Amino acid sequence: MDELDSEIVRLLQTDARQSNRELARTLGIAPSTCLERVKALTRRGVIRGYHADISLPALNRGVQALVSLQVRPLSRTVINRTKEDVSRMAEVISIFVVAGGDDLVLHVGVQDLDHLHAFLVDGLSKRKEIAGFRTSVIFQQVHNTVLSRLDDPDE
Amino acid sequence: MDELDSEIVRLLQTDARQSNRELARTLGIAPSTCLERVKALTRRGVIRGYHADISLPALNRGVQALVSLQVRPLSRTVINRTKEDVSRMAEVISIFVVAGGDDLVLHVGVQDLDHLHAFLVDGLSKRKEIAGFRTSVIFQQVHNTVLSRLDDPDE
DNA sequence: AATGAAAGCCCCGCTAC
DNA sequence: GTAGCGGGGCTTTCATT
Numbered sequence: 001m002d003e004l005d006s007e008i009v010r011l012l013q014t015d016a017r018q019s020n021r022e023l024a025r026t027l028g029i030a031p032s033t034c035l036e037r038v039k040a041l042t043r044r045g046v047i048r049g050y051h052a053d054i055s056l057p058a059l060n061r062g063v064q065a066l067v068s069l070q071v072r073p074l075s076r077t078v079i080n081r082t083k084e085d086v087s088r089m090a091e092v093i094s095i096f097v098v099a100g101g102d103d104l105v106l107h108v109g110v111q112d113l114d115h116l117h118a119f120l121v122d123g124l125s126k127r128k129e130i131a132g133f134r135t136s137v138i139f140q141q142v143h144n145t146v147l148s149r150l151d152d153p154d155e
Numbered sequence: 156m157d158e159l160d161s162e163i164v165r166l167l168q169t170d171a172r173q174s175n176r177e178l179a180r181t182l183g184i185a186p187s188t189c190l191e192r193v194k195a196l197t198r199r200g201v202i203r204g205y206h207a208d209i210s211l212p213a214l215n216r217g218v219q220a221l222v223s224l225q226v227r228p229l230s231r232t233v234i235n236r237t238k239e240d241v242s243r244m245a246e247v248i249s250i251f252v253v254a255g256g257d258d259l260v261l262h263v264g265v266q267d268l269d270h271l272h273a274f275l276v277d278g279l280s281k282r283k284e285i286a287g288f289r290t291s292v293i294f295q296q297v298h299n300t301v302l303s304r305l306d307d308p309d310e
Numbered sequence: 311a312a313t314g315a316a317a318g319c320c321c322c323g324c325t326a327c
Numbered sequence: 328g329t330a331g332c333g334g335g336g337c338t339t340t341c342a343t344t
Contacts, residue, residue, distance in 0.1 A: 009214070012207035016171050021320065030329050035322075046213040051206060052167035054301055058201040059164070061301070066251060066260055068291075087297050094298045096221060100291030105221055109301070136223075136255030142242050143249045146209055146216070146264070176337055188312050190339070 001046070004029070006147070008037055009046065013145050016050040056093075061109035063116055064093075064141075068102040069124065069133035078129050079103060085127070091119050102134075156201070159184070161302070163192055164201065168300050171205040211248075216264035218271055219248075219296075223257040224279065224288035233284050234258060240282070246274050257289075 004027065011023060024034035041047045056064060071078050079097060086092050086106060096105040110116050116135075124130055159182060166178060179189035196202045211219060226233050234252060241247050241261060251260040265271050271290075279285055 009207065009209055013209060014206070016205035016207045019320065020322095031320090032322080032330080033328055036328090044213065045210050048208040048210050050171035051169070051208055052164065052171045053203040053206055054164055054168060055200050055203050056301065058199065059301060066253060083295075083297065087299055090302060092299050093301060094296060096291075096293050097295040097297075098221060098291035098293050101289060102291055105291065134256060136251075136253035136257055136260065138251050138253050140238075140252040141249060142238065142252075144242055144247050146211065146214060146248060147245060174337060175339090185313050186337080187314080187339075187341095191311080 005037060005041060005046075008034070008041065010145060010147060012038075012047065012050075056109045059109075060111050063112055064107065064109045064138040065116055066136045066138060067106040067108060067120070067124070067133050068136075069104050069106070070101075070131045071103045071129050072131040073129075074103060082127070082129055086124075089119075089123060091115075091123070160192060160196060160201075163189070163196065165300060165302060167193075167202065167205075211264045214264075215266050218267055219262065219264045219293040220271055221291045221293060222261040222263060222275070222279070222288050223291075224259050224261070225256075225286045226258050226284050227286040228284075229258060237282070237284055241279075244274075244278060246270075246278070 007027060008023065011018070011026060020035050020038065021031050023038075024031040027034060038047070056062070071082050082104060083095055083097060086104070087095055091108045091110050093107045093109050095107070097103070098105055108116070108119060110119055116137075120133070120135060124133055162182060163178065166173070166181060175190050175193065176186050178193075179186040182189060193202070211217070226237050237259060238250055238252060241259070242250055246263045246265050247261055248264050249262045251262075252258070253260055263271070263274060265274055271292075275288070275290060279288055
């Protein structure tokens, strides 16, 4: 994981569909070297995949929220079952399993506030294992590029 | 935005680097048609880009957390300035501007718990405009594919 | 909108250095 | 790690329907 690898990771985060040739040109290295690096990064699990970034408003999900919730009884089984159940709901974009005041945090996206209300009241409140939740409506989201390793004396 | 467009969006979310030809084969349409659809989706802003999915542990960020914080005084200016300041911190992966009990939620990734502590104490607590925060350490994250539009009687 | 043909570009294994 | 080569596959445009 040297400077070149970090740069490859950074560039592929910004644009995952650029060709290997273009990537190599930007980095000033031979395409074969570049391809080898990308394959090695993939093999080592640094690059896990490539995903299209989809506009949620364009898919009729203009309203997003973070929903922090607590489950009871608090056990591995209940956490996992709740996680799997909510992951099947179309409104749920991603799920964090956390520790702190909350047990799960859901990132949800829905058409409008009426549907958010329906999701909370009909989708979550009815589940006995969900003891409580708190909703924060999202106004903006900013994504940061993960630049490289944080400073690390080793390696 | 018909059934075919939804399927393209779904497939590119799963694997953004598959070739246009492969995409067309899966959908049972001609490559030129498929390309035209993808371009139209991009032009209309449905597809916003393509990003490599990078393993945070591989980049020496094994510890992730959600940090919910409040700013004071609560004004557009202070929210925006805080958002921009924290977005420059290497530890911050993404930022949500929200309403509810909190004003901002940060997704952070750091090497270990010592660095998390340092980030909170040295990075956040020192800022006068940050009135308080609450930290939830992340154990797992599950990403859901956004399948398509949610049901919408129009269109 | 969708298609097929065609020209050009890219990928990638191979080779040699 | 770099450079060049070549077959096969892919991208992309365009006339046609």
